[in-house]
Amino acid sequence: MQYAIDATDETPVRSGDIRIHQPEDFDGMKKAGALSASCLDMLTDYVAPGITTAQIDARVREFVLDSGAVSATIGYRGYRHATCISLNHVICHGIPSEKVLKNGDIMNIDVTVIVDGWHGDTSRMFFAGEPKVKARRLVETTYDAMMAGINVVKPGATLRDIGAAIQKIAEGAGFSVVRDFCGHGVGRLFHDAPNVVHYAEYRDRFAGVQRAPLTELKEGMFFTIEPMINEGKPDVRMMKDGWTAVTRDKSLSAQFEHSIGVTKNGCEIFTKSPKDLDRPPYAPAK
Ligand code: MF3
Ligand code: CO
Numbered sequence: 001m002q003y004a005i006d007a008t009d010e011t012p013v014r015s016g017d018i019r020i021h022q023p024e025d026f027d028g029m030k031k032a033g034a035l036s037a038s039c040l041d042m043l044t045d046y047v048a049p050g051i052t053t054a055q056i057d058a059r060v061r062e063f064v065l066d067s068g069a070v071s072a073t074i075g076y077r078g079y080r081h082a083t084c085i086s087l088n089h090v091i092c093h094g095i096p097s098e099k100v101l102k103n104g105d106i107m108n109i110d111v112t113v114i115v116d117g118w119h120g121d122t123s124r125m126f127f128a129g130e131p132k133v134k135a136r137r138l139v140e141t142t143y144d145a146m147m148a149g150i151n152v153v154k155p156g157a158t159l160r161d162i163g164a165a166i167q168k169i170a171e172g173a174g175f176s177v178v179r180d181f182c183g184h185g186v187g188r189l190f191h192d193a194p195n196v197v198h199y200a201e202y203r204d205r206f207a208g209v210q211r212a213p214l215t216e217l218k219e220g221m222f223f224t225i226e227p228m229i230n231e232g233k234p235d236v237r238m239m240k241d242g243w244t245a246v247t248r249d250k251s252l253s254a255q256f257e258h259s260i261g262v263t264k265n266g267c268e269i270f271t272k273s274p275k276d277l278d279r280p281p282y283a284p285a286k
C-alpha cells in the first residue's frame with residue numbers, strides 16, 4: 001500500500017509562491033476531483049441513523065483503494081483515516097469513531113484522494129435522518145456561501161473578494177465565519193500557498209482589524225474554498241486529540257469544500273458531483 005507520506009524525489013515542496021498550472025494539469029485535477037466527488041456521492045444513501053462514523057470511514061477507504069487511488073489523509077501528519085467527519089458542533093477535522101449517528105445529526109465528510117499525483121479535496125454536509133429546521137438553514141447557507149465565493153473567482157479578482165462574498169452570505173443570515181482555518185492551494189501538494197481565508201475583514205479583540213490579503217488571482221492557480229460557518233460565535237476550541245476543532249459556544253457548525261482552478265474567464269470546479277448531488281438536500285436535478 002502506498003501512502004501520501006511516501007515522498008519521492010518528484011514530490012514538490014511548498015515554496016510559498018503560488019503555482020501557476022498548465023492546461024494539461026487541469027485534466028489531472030479533473031480526474032482526482034471527480035473521484036473524490038463520486039466518493040461523496042456514494043455516501044449519500046449510506047449515511048443514516050444507527051451507523052458509526054468509523055463505518056463511513058471504512059467505506060471510503062475501500063472505495064478509494066478499489067478505485068486504484070490513494071488516500072491523501074492516511075499518514076498525513078500522523079492522521080490515520082480516509083475521512084474527517086465533523087459532527088454537529090465539530091467545526092473540522094473530526095476523527096471517525098465508534099460514535100453511532102442519531103436522527104437529526106448533521107455532519108461534514110471531507111475526502112481527499114490522490115490520482116496520478118493530483119489531489120482532489122472536497123467535502124459536503126450530510127444528514128442522519130431529518131435535520132431540525134435551523135440546522136438545515138445553516139447547512140444551506142454554508143453551501144450558498146461557498147458558491148458565492150467560487151462565483152467571484154476570475155483573473156484579476158483578489159483573495160479578499162472571495163472572503164467578502166462568503167462573509168456577506170454567512171453574516172447576512174445571522175451566522176459567523178470561522179477564522180482559524182482556511183482553504184489552501186492544492187495540486188501536486190495537498191496544502192500549498194496561498195491561504196484562502198473565508199472573510200474579508202474582522203476585528204480581533206487583541207490584534208485589531210484583520211484583513212484578507214489583496215493577492216490577485218491568475219489563470220492556472222488551483223486552490224480550495226472551504227468555509228466553516230457557525231450558528232453562533234466564530235470561536236474555536238481544540239480538543240485534546242490535537243485534531244478535532246469544535247465551536248467554543250457549542251453551537252452547530254457546517255462546511256462545504258470544492259477544489260477549483262482559475263480559468264481565463266472564471267474558474268473550473270474540479271470536485272463537482274457527477275450525480276448532481278453537490279447541493280443539499282441532494283435531490284438530483286430533473
Ligand atoms: N481535507 C482537509 C482539508 O480540507 C485536510 C484534512 S488533513 C487530515 O484541507 F489530516 F486531517 F486529514
Ligand atoms: Co482542503
Ligand code: CO
Pocket residue numbers: 110111112121122123257
Ligand atoms: Co478537505
